[in-house]
Amino acid sequence: MRQWLNDRMDLDAVVSFAKKKTVPAHRHSVWYYFGGVTLFLFIIQVVSGILLLFYYRPGEDTAFESIRFLMSKVHFGWLIRSVHSWSANLMVLAAAVHMFSVYLTRAYRRPREITWVTGVLLFYLSLAFGFSGYLLPWNELAYFATKVGTDIAGSVPFVGGPIMELLRGGEQVSGATLSRFFGFHVALFPAIFTVLLAIHLLMVQRQGMSSPIGEEKNPKARSIPFFPNFFLRDVLLWLIVLNILAILAVFFPWELGVKADPFAAAPAGIVPEWYFLFMFQVLKLLPAHVLFLEGEVFGVLLFGTAMTLWIFIPFFDRQSQKGQRGRLFTIIGLAVIIFILFFTILGWVML
Amino acid sequence: MRYFQQRLLRILLALSIPMAALVVPTMLPAQQDECFTCHQMMDGDAATAFVSDVHRSAGLTCASCHGGDATTDDMEEGMSKARGFIGVPTGESISALCGKCHDDAETMERYGYEGPTGQLTSLRGSAHSQQAGTTVTLLLQCTDCHGAHGIRHPEDAASPVSALRVTSLCASCHADPSYMRRYNPSLPTDQLAKYRTSVHGEQNLQGNTRTATCNDCHSAHDIRPAEESTSSTNALNLPQTCGRCHASAEYMRGTGLPTTQVAEFRSSVHGKALLEKRDMSAPSCNDCHGNHGAAPPSVQSISNVCGTCHAMNAELFRESRHNTEFARLDKPECETCHGNHAVQPATEKLLALDAGSPCASCHGKDRAPEGYRAAKRMRLLLDSLMLTMHEAEVQLDAAEQKGMEIDDIRFALRDARQARLQSRTAIHAFSLPKFEEVVDPGLRIARQALKDASAANEDYYYRRYGLAVVTLIITLTIIFLALYIRRIEQRQKAEHHASGEPTST
Numbered sequence: 001m002r003q004w005l006n007d008r009m010d011l012d013a014v015v016s017f018a019k020k021k022t023v024p025a026h027r028h029s030v031w032y033y034f035g036g037v038t039l040f041l042f043i044i045q046v047v048s049g050i051l052l053l054f055y056y057r058p059g060e061d062t063a064f065e066s067i068r069f070l071m072s073k074v075h076f077g078w079l080i081r082s083v084h085s086w087s088a089n090l091m092v093l094a095a096a097v098h099m100f101s102v103y104l105t106r107a108y109r110r111p112r113e114i115t116w117v118t119g120v121l122l123f124y125l126s127l128a129f130g131f132s133g134y135l136l137p138w139n140e141l142a143y144f145a146t147k148v149g150t151d152i153a154g155s156v157p158f159v160g161g162p163i164m165e166l167l168r169g170g171e172q173v174s175g176a177t178l179s180r181f182f183g184f185h186v187a188l189f190p191a192i193f194t195v196l197l198a199i200h201l202l203m204v205q206r207q208g209m210s211s212p213i214g215e216e217k218n219p220k221a222r223s224i225p226f227f228p229n230f231f232l233r234d235v236l237l238w239l240i241v242l243n244i245l246a247i248l249a250v251f252f253p254w255e256l257g258v259k260a261d262p263f264a265a266a267p268a269g270i271v272p273e274w275y276f277l278f279m280f281q282v283l284k285l286l287p288a289h290v291l292f293l294e295g296e297v298f299g300v301l302l303f304g305t306a307m308t309l310w311i312f313i314p315f316f317d318r319q320s321q322k323g324q325r326g327r328l329f330t331i332i333g334l335a336v337i338i339f340i341l342f343f344t345i346l347g348w349v350m351l
Numbered sequence: 352m353r354y355f356q357q358r359l360l361r362i363l364l365a366l367s368i369p370m371a372a373l374v375v376p377t378m379l380p381a382q383q384d385e386c387f388t389c390h391q392m393m394d395g396d397a398a399t400a401f402v403s404d405v406h407r408s409a410g411l412t413c414a415s416c417h418g419g420d421a422t423t424d425d426m427e428e429g430m431s432k433a434r435g436f437i438g439v440p441t442g443e444s445i446s447a448l449c450g451k452c453h454d455d456a457e458t459m460e461r462y463g464y465e466g467p468t469g470q471l472t473s474l475r476g477s478a479h480s481q482q483a484g485t486t487v488t489l490l491l492q493c494t495d496c497h498g499a500h501g502i503r504h505p506e507d508a509a510s511p512v513s514a515l516r517v518t519s520l521c522a523s524c525h526a527d528p529s530y531m532r533r534y535n536p537s538l539p540t541d542q543l544a545k546y547r548t549s550v551h552g553e554q555n556l557q558g559n560t561r562t563a564t565c566n567d568c569h570s571a572h573d574i575r576p577a578e579e580s581t582s583s584t585n586a587l588n589l590p591q592t593c594g595r596c597h598a599s600a601e602y603m604r605g606t607g608l609p610t611t612q613v614a615e616f617r618s619s620v621h622g623k624a625l626l627e628k629r630d631m632s633a634p635s636c637n638d639c640h641g642n643h644g645a646a647p648p649s650v651q652s653i654s655n656v657c658g659t660c661h662a663m664n665a666e667l668f669r670e671s672r673h674n675t676e677f678a679r680l681d682k683p684e685c686e687t688c689h690g691n692h693a694v695q696p697a698t699e700k701l702l703a704l705d706a707g708s709p710c711a712s713c714h715g716k717d718r719a720p721e722g723y724r725a726a727k728r729m730r731l732l733l734d735s736l737m738l739t740m741h742e743a744e745v746q747l748d749a750a751e752q753k754g755m756e757i758d759d760i761r762f763a764l765r766d767a768r769q770a771r772l773q774s775r776t777a778i779h780a781f782s783l784p785k786f787e788e789v790v791d792p793g794l795r796i797a798r799q800a801l802k803d804a805s806a807a808n809e810d811y812y813y814r815r816y817g818l819a820v821v822t823l824i825i826t827l828t829i830i831f832l833a834l835y836i837r838r839i840e841q842r843q844k845a846e847h848h849a850s851g852e853p854t855s856t
Contacts, residue, residue: 068759071756072756072757072758072759073759078756228836229836229839229843232835232836233836235832236832236836239828239829239832242825243822243825246818246825250814250815250817250818256756
């Protein structure tokens, strides 16, 4: 059998590659595992998402009811939904940790710029997954959070209006918005995500793990075999994450809430998902006018510009390209982390 | 010529004073009223009427209303504008003149009057006035009801507003459709006709001045449409209005009527709904007794009265065996089980066979046993339904506390609750099969809900146990894996040492 497969797939080459593959071992090695954790959570997302698709029926009159049916009547339906929701949140968290660890260790430097760009795009796409998936149960909180979110998108000068209409499928958040978000969530985003992820993983395999600056030229630099050492450690961490996920899903099941009523008044305390909270909080705190722009428009433009620049960080950080650890980009990275943490906590406290 | 006229007048006056004193000696005011003296001789009607007017006996003269000087016998001088003569007042000025005294407590006190004042103010806020912006126009003047010169105390039988005459006075407008159409076409004009059929109206016709007439319920001057919350005939105020007489043991003495109705009504399900919850769909006194045609519903008509709201119950009752049996026994229909003024919420307790319960008053093990058995079975069914529903609710609350998804079960349980509500109507058919038709489906739903709710609670523990097993397996795997990795790495280390190679490249 092995021979039969080897004749057709050249398995020996793969085994040989795996045997030779090593991973640098140093005091920052722990950050390597977060990419694997993110991938593991993404796989859970795909599997649980496909299971949810068996029962989910998009539509104003069916979405909420189908989720309710899934949660109350389908065996382990509640668990699948809860796992899907929790793993989505954990995935965003793991991806963020992975991204910032890559940034602070300058792992984006040449020749890994493409890995960084695809990684950041994958992170943004994860946020888009979260935003589009949030509306799908068609409950009150999701409805109004989507309304607020798309309103913010609509405030972008010139293109905001058409973007908002494109997202909503009309002037208001309605059944058309739900259909669109469903399409984005299960077809468009997964398609783009798969391509970007394939490139990202291919680049990681081709280039291997990046060593921190200075470590490459260290004659005493150590490494460990990818198989089985690193791989088993990866699996070990995945199992820990799985355990955490199981406990969260069972002890804190994701509630369904009340069905969305477009004619009802918005309930008090509408907030977005925690990973958008810092942006929401900043937009809330901005003055009515900044320079010649409206506060909200200024905020949206600011975040839009920052997120775009973030994609191209490897090309701005000339020092890292030369193998030097520049202080400026460390300060920028830490400032971004502190900014996000501060406003997320502030948003949480001011709920 | 003028001199001749004055001489003649003086001669006539001189003759008339002793003559008038002979005819109405007691009605002469203390103060000499020269206007009255002349007018009594000249045209007569107004002055003659004024003889018996309460105002004359209080010392008022013609000039009190018409202006001028009543002390002089010189006509021109007495009726001169310089002396304030205004002639015959018309329109709004009539009521304004009356109000000058009757709206002022101090003035009225000077005349020794201790009764109510403020009648004109009341009239201006009543249904007998029209308001356009800040302008108030009276639709009728004081004199339209009280007369002009022969005004008597309302308790005086000759007064048009006296107890025995006031209904005719009000009806002179309110029973005239063509007249009423000018002011309020939607207002019925059969009040007097209905009143005559009421107990109040019959007593009034027999000369009973203590029985209620128009002003007793509607008030005299502050008459307002019943829809207005301040109206004495508004549903919310009606128990108090009727209770002024019917809750007064002293006033009702000799009538043989009880005076507990209002207190009983306040304690009833109807009274609480109306007076405490302000539910305007709840009945007030007039909804059962009628208003102008007020009469206690007879034994035969009670179900019609109650049936105006409780239509299904009444319909089922009419088709039931109890209808004919109650008629044969001369028992009032609804009242036999529910009472009248003190109707309490119809709970399952009504369907009881304990001593003193409505059913037990006719049915017993040995007396009408068929009904006894049916009632027993109905109560059993109802208790089962309620108990099962209660148990399901308890289980659902517990499951909800645990974060289980139970919305579907709660939704289904609403049908059981509906069946319980419908059973309260179905009971009026007094038929076990018909009752079972309503309660059995509800019982089935409640049992299923209880089963599902219990399963939801069990599922909660199943999830916990399941999680414990899964996390244990995963944790053991983690420990095993960690030990395995350690072993591999120790072996790799040993191999490298043996081969003399560095531990890693």
